[in-house]
Amino acid sequence: LKTLRFDTIMNTSPRGHIITTAISSLKHIHCDEIWQITRVNSQIKGTLWVPELAPSQALYGKHQHEWKEKPPETWWPLYEERFNNELKSSEKLGALRKLWRLIADGKSVALACFCPNHNYCHRSLVGIFLERQGIEVIEFDIRSIKDNGPPQLALFEWEI
DSSP: OOEEEHHHHTTSOSSOEEEEEEGGGGGGOOOSEEEEOSSSOOOOTTOEEOGGGSOOHHHHHHIIIIITTSOHHHHHHHHHHHHHHHTTSHHHHHHHHHHHHHHHTTOEEEEEESOSOGGGSHHHHHHHHHHHTTOEEEEEOGGGOOTTOOOEEEEOOOOO
16 A cells, blocks of 8 residues: 555645544544444544444344454455445435535545454445545555654555
């Protein structure tokens, strides 16, 4: 993944943008709104809980009970297909439209969940969906901080 300086990317677009990240990295994020896109409301201070952008209970349960301990290569394509189908539901499309309006108004919004690896996480699938709509999406990975320097943001580089 490419990385860009945090202070550089935050000021590049007159339109707003999306930052996707793990909840554990939120203290390093500066944005207009933080949406917690999880199945359960953990009541994290400063976040808005948006379960509409989390996986369905059925998909989440399948992951927890059947796939969680298996190598991601064995289950990720199935998860990806099912979640992408879920993104077409009226519930999820309503939340995505609200998000799109915020971005069109120049807001920056973070989408956060508990998954440590964005490569196998629904937040990356939401990000890909939004990129296809012309929205700038940046994955923030706290592990990209090197030598106590400023945080780095990684741009999605997906082969679609």
